[in-house]
Amino acid sequence: MQSFAVLTHISANFKGELPFMNKQNAPRIRIVTAASLFDGHDAAINIMRRLLQQKGAEVIHLGHNRSVHEIVECAIEEDAHAVAVTSYQGGHMEFFRYMKDLLQESGCGHIKIFGGGGGTILPHEAETLHQYGINRIYSPDDGRKMGLEGMIQDVITQCTDTRNYDEAINKWGDALPLNELKDIRVVARAISLAENGDIYDTLLQKLQRGRQEAIIPVVGITGTGGAGKSSVTDELVRRYLQAFPAKTIAVISVDPSKRKTGGALLGDRIRMNAVSNSRVYMRSLATREDNTSVSKSAKAAIDICKKAGYDCIILETAGTGQSDVSITEYSDICMYVMTPEYGAASQLEKINMLDYADIIAINKADKPGADDALNDVRKQYKRNHQLFSATPEQLPVISMCANKFNDAGVNSLFQLLLETIKNRLQLPWLHEAETFNNMLQQPQKNETIIPADRVRYLSEISKCVRDYNSWVTEQSKTASQLYQLNGAIEILKNK
Amino acid sequence: MIMLYTELEEKYTSLQNKLDPELQKLLGEWKQLQEKYGKEVFEYTVRGKVIRQDMATTSLSGTSIKKVMLPKYNDWGDILRWQLQENVPGSFPYTAGVFELKRQGEDPTRMFAGEGGPERTNKRFHYVSAGQQAKRLSTAFDSVTLYGQDPAYRPDIYGKIGNAGVSIATLDDAKKLYSGFDLCDPHTSVSMTINGPAPIILAFYMNAAIDQLCEKWIKEHKQEHKAASRKKEKFSGNEIPFYNDTTSPDIIPTGNDQLGLALLGISGEEVVPPGIYEQLKASALQQVRGTVQADILKEDQAQNTCIFSTEFALKLMGDVQEYFIRNSVKNFYSVSISGYHIAEAGANPITQLAFTLANGFTYVEYYLSRGMHIDDFAPNLSFFFSNGMDPEYSVIGRVARRIWAKVMKHKYNGNERSQKLKYHIQTSGRSLHAQEIDFNDIRTTLQALYAIYDNCNSLHTNAYDEAITTPTEESVRRAMAIQLIINRELGTTQTENFMQGSFALEELTDLVEEAVLKEFDRISDRGGVLGAMERMYQRNKIQEESLHYEHLKHTGELPVIGVNTFLSSKGSPLITPGQVIRSTEAEKKQQIKNVLQFQKVNETKGKESLKTLKEVASQGGNIFAELMNTVKYCSLGQITHTLYEAGGQYRRNM
Structure with a gap:
């Protein structure tokens, strides 16, 4: 239930298009968005990802119910600057810390983590997470103070500081991240360099x-x-x-x-x-x-x-x-x-x-x-x-x-x-x-849920109810006329 | 004069021929109906039993007030229209209600619980239902369970074990959860809020009920030693599973007579002779009473706890229903077709009602296409709506019942039982606010009043603090008091059709009915419910309506007291909870330990069972019938992963 209070607040501030930064000079910020594992509350993150995109970010959206491993693997393969994850189902302390740990272990501690979970994340918990290295957990109070746009701008601004991102390359050793069969970090960064028109051959070595x-x-x-x-x-x-x-x-x-x-x-x-x-x-x-x-x-x-x-x-x-x-x-x-x-x-x-x-x-x-x-x-x-x-x-x-x-x-x-x-x-x-x-080669049994000749069932249903209603109108009109005739006959009979 | 008289008579006879004979009969019975409802006492039969009920109550002032009031119409047209569109409760088209009179001695309240491990929730169930004859339990599961996984040490799973619901991973967990409640007693009714893995959890529940009967048989036939030696053999070297409330070990909660605990770790099948087991199984299946939510369409449209591909999930639902028919599971609803989550996601009441009924008719069409007979499954369907503040909520039950009855009777040729739509109401969680939270009870009271005036069959009133935290015992008690005060103190609810005959209500009913039909047409134009889902029609519409509401709330055009107007001198700030109830480390660890041991002890049998399950699934057999066996030896997560291979995982949409 908690989620709704927050969402309410978020969407209340959302009034359509936003003013944008100067796109020409904006760095290509790449952000992975998702809702946490076993969590179907995707309304808030859906609004966020739209705004991030409007602010000029490239958003890789994973949707709801995503494990830490899936999010981290995606962030590394996509060479993202940050991940933004909502968590409304509890277990956020473990979830965010594990995400930080897994990124760190993979040599990708430079990927920033942003999060939110409305009232489900208590203020002192958010503080603990900040100390652990989570860049920012946005609270309902932040929402009130900064506004939705302010929060998104804060994410973007933090991402534009790419010092750790740039230096990460130098720290990558031989151990492959996440038990992958290749060094997905190097592949990912090489592609980013190529995208930006930089030389990637040296990195490939x-x-x-x-x-x-x-x-x-x-x-x-x-x-x-x-x-x-x-x-x-x-x-x-x-x-x-x-x-x-x-x-x-x-x-x-x-x-x-x-x-x-x-x-x-x-x-x-x-x-x-x-x-x-x-x-x-x-x-x-x-x-x-x-x-x-x-x-x-x-x-x-x-x-x-x-x-x-x-x-x-x-x-x-x-x-x-x-x-x-x-x-x-x-x-x-x-x-x-x-x-x-x-x-x-x-x-x-x-x-x-x-x-x-x-x-x-x-x-x-x-x-x-x-x-x-x-x-x-x-x-x-x-x-x-x-x-x-x-x-x-x-x-x-x-x-x-x-x-x-x-x-x-x-x-x-x-x-x-x-x-x-x-x-x-x-x-x-x-x-x-x-x-x-x-x-x-085994024969497949391809069943359909609604047979093709039944696809218009809802039209038949609305027709059925409307037919019934017109029948009632017509029949009760007849009944009224009968009542009136009967009244007249009764009056005449008694004369 | 005579000429006119003859002419009138002739006209009368010719008009009479235009009036349907059935309707002539109906009109003819009006007098009898008036007499019947004019009496002080009322007799009717339920499943062969004659029940006598008072037809009037006397107020403190001595006024005798009838429970059902009839209109004082004289014109036959008015009477007929009323009989065909309204009628008394319990008569077609059931606009005013599906039962002639409300059930005595059973309030529509459900006792809601779900937190930590099965032991803690069991304790809470016994606490909230103490002293009540009818045990109407409602179960909330934790998100690990809702997504069909097992508890584990992996941190992103670990933190969620037993939070915001109970952790259930094995049949043993289910046995503990409902222990001390006689699951085959007609006074016990259990509702389970689960969708994606619903068939698996349902199989847990059915097996728990069967094993309770086995347990009774074992005690009756003094076979306890057999059960004990079977356990010893199976668990050699391992700890035999037992009820262990980590907060107070060795203590079984008050009210729990331990029924259901004797067969922890084993199935009744492993002790009771095969023939007897089959008998006990059949008998349990015919007796269990309850509801499993299992509504996968609204999950895809609004709530997102889908785990299997939509088509496979629907196939599983069909399998459950088919199994219910074959095994005469008559007192258990195989699905609770839910608008609640659609409304919570932002839909307005008309959209909620239209989408939900459309989903219901989709299940009807699918089950019919599988060759099931309408009267064999329609009585197993139930509905679940949200009641908010909008005017349309005052008629949501009336319109739902009326449309369902008309369609069941005239389109699907269903019998009377099939025509009766039964539904549960929960007051709107979305209408509760995190500012001035004391005001929330006032909203809930009004919504509950809508629901009770509308003759809902079951009602849950939210606690005022639900907007900010998990409700406390104090807030839950206040929420229950809301229902009790309306039902027992408020004089007008002693009349069971108090709102019938209101011009406004009748008009609203017609308007909402037509609006719902228009929505049916729009969905139909998009290829029916499934076709519309593929285009994300429902999701987009819900989202648009949500934004519309938020926008009006933000601008103040939609007044919300204590939120955007009538603010206190301090500005009615957002309330944040001081602390939140969470599961303990001990509970989480115990759940992990238990599921690992369950898998270890059942390793060989478990592997075989999963293989059989996969074969049944790939050959198009009834998967639920097989799940009834699989769950004896496999955990929830093991089964989910096997079914992924057989039916495919859910594919998310943008």
């Missing part, structure tokens, strides 16, 4: 070269905004980790920067369940000044991940328009993710990626019109590639539901992806997936 594969495939995943690219990526990573128990993977995910504020909401991680894993490196990139679906720094990021020895790399773009094919410049294999909701079939003729994609995934196949979409896209693909004699099954067009667990379509997509990589790049280790693929 710190990487302990493991056995590096000769060919490292780069899979590009692109598609319109809201098509479900992140879910598809997550589902592919999950299957990859199961299929290749000794292999590593890096995911680079791009989201757009807001031109007006310079800030960005890097929201792909919130959808990911599989990436918090010692064999996975994930990095979110904002497009920054570029007006494309892929960040300029993506090439460098891929290069760095290759040098770090990741066995496979996925590059996920921001949402694209019909003409965008920039992904093809970066990747060996391109996948285009779309939904059945593209409008008329003629729209397909305009989508450039249908010419260039190696694989086309039609997500949300439980939506109406999914069968038509599969047909239309196959037809378009045939035309684009002059494959007039190909059978529909031979075409690399797959219909699937990434939001369904163990979806048969996603299983086929994964197999098709491996097949395509194998044919294109001749990777020797891909056969390791055979056992896993055999497992996938």
Whole structure:
């Protein structure tokens, strides 16, 4: 219950847009936001992350119920300047101290910690946490005094002092942080240097070269905004980790920067369940000044991940328009993710990626019109590639539901992806997936919750009630007339 | 004159043909109804038992006041409309209530507890229910349990063990938690506030009830030695689990007769002969009474304690309901379809009602699609709403009951039992403020009055200090007094349909009903509840309404006494709690020790059980039926992780 009092206060002060700092000179502050483990109160952190972004920060939002390990791993991989976490469910002393400890142990004590929990965090507890090295726990009283904007400005101001951040590199030893298989700190910082146009080669010398594969495939995943690219990526990573128990993977995910504020909401991680894993490196990139679906720094990021020895790399773009094919410049294999909701079939003729994609995934196949979409896209693909004699099954067009667990379509997509990589790049280790693929061959029972012909049940229900009400009106009108007639008859009878 | 008379008669006959015969009958019965409600005593039957109740009360001034008042309409149209849209409590469309008269001897109050380990909460349950014949318990779980994990030393878990709710990780914990309460007694009713891992916790509860019957059988048949030797064999070298209140070791709380503790560490199945066990199991399942919240749709829309992928979570709910039907679990609600959390997250009362009813109809459609019969499951559904200060809250129960009844009868062809919507009310936590906290009881009183006038079936009144801290015994007692004063002192509540016939209330009922239908249409246009959820429609709407409220509160357009107006000379400052009740180190450590030992002792059997569970899940079998076995040998966290592999984890949304 305590949370509401605070939230009330926070949102009371929130009146829309805020004045911004001069974006041109603002440093690119990167902040990870989350609500603590076993804590579903995400309203406050949602308001915070919006304001941070409006102030020009790049925000990597993890959402609610996140463990310390997940948050710390994310902060290191994203080379964040700070984490901002709310905790309304108790256990905050242990939670924040553990976060500080884990960052410190990982050589990342420079990552600042900000927190809040309304009335659940008592003033003397906040004081104890400050002494422990937590940069600031904001109290309801701070909210009253500083206002919401003041608190956010305080976070940003503290983050602009980057002395510890800059010096951290010199302290990193050989021990790998968080039992990861690679030095994710170095990879993360190298990518940041590349993003800022600085030289990163010297830093890469710190990487302990493991056995590096000769060919490292780069899979590009692109598609319109809201098509479900992140879910598809997550589902592919999950299957990859199961299929290749000794292999590593890096995911680079791009989201757009807001031109007006310079800030960005890097929201792909919130959808990911599989990436918090010692064999996975994930990095979110904002497009920054570029007006494309892929960040300029993506090439460098891929290069760095290759040098770090990741066995496979996925590059996920921001949402694209019909003409965008920039992904093809970066990747060996391109996948285009779309939904059945593209409008008329003629729209397909305009989508450039249908010419260039190696694989086309039609997500949300439980939506109406999914069968038509599969047909239309196959037809378009045939035309684009002059494959007039190909059978529909031979075409690399797959219909699937990434939001369904163990979806048969996603299983086929994964197999098709491996097949395509194998044919294109001749990777020797891909056969390791055979056992896993055999497992996938088991027939899947894909149940739907509401059958397609029942989807309009709520309309039927409101009609049912309205019909009843009009029937009542009509029948009681008749009853009234009968009452009146009866009255008249009674009067006449008695005359 | 004669000509006119004949013409009138002819017109009368032809109009009569236009009036539905059923309705003619209904009108014909109006006189009898008036006579029935004019009597001093009322007789009716509940499950074959004839119950006699007084139909009038006498005030101190000697006025005899009827419990149910009928309108004095003469016009048949008015009477008919009233019968079809209002009617007396207990008659279709149940606008005024689903029972003819309120139940005597059982207040709708629930005894709420949940803190520390199972022993501490058990002690509190016995304390708050002492002296009451009806044991109506309500359980709050700690956040570790709410998210389906086991207690552990990892600091981000450790700090949350037993805070803001009770820590329950194994069947033994559940047995301790409800020990000394006869779970198969019709006077015991237990509500459990849990959603993500609800099926697992429910399986704990059902097994605890079954093992209580086994325990009784063992004592009756003098088989205690068998249980003892089984324990000795199983726990060789390990400590046999026992009830251990770390704050006062070796003491069982007053009122706890230890029923449920004899089989700690083992299942009744390990002692009682197989045939007998099956009998006892069947009998327990038919007798248990209570509610498990288990409403996963509102979790995704408002509260965020989802752990499994939404689709899998729904499948689990369907499995529970199917199991209930197969095993005649008739007195237990398999879900409490909740608007409370939707309202707490900021929704206005119309949105709360519309989203909640829409969620309810979604469960109906899903269960029907799985081949269940409407009358087999509709009576297992219950509802839970919040009551705040807005005018619409005065009719929330009326509108809910009326829509549900109309739809159940005319769309789903459900029987009378299916048509009756029963609901629990909790006064709004969001309407409580951290300034001038004494004023909160006044708000709660008014909200409780709305609820009681509206004939809610169950009511929880918040304590005034809940806006700042965990309620104390003193504040909880005051909150209970609010209900008791309204129910027992306030003269107008002796009439059970006191608000019926109010022009304003009738108008409001119609307006809210239509507003709810409009919302149904909007959700339907977005592909139904699940389609709308995918677009985050519900979340966004709740958020918008929340901001609207905060904005009006901030500007003062919405007056809140002692918060934005009528401030004290000191400016009505925010009150912060001096201290907060937290679980002790000893309790946390004990919970960890217990779950680790449980896993160790059951290692072999546990592994097999998890494997079977996974197989059942991947073959599309009834997972709850299997969970009823799994929980005997596996902890909550072990089961959750196995189900992640079988059904997928929840995917968060931006």
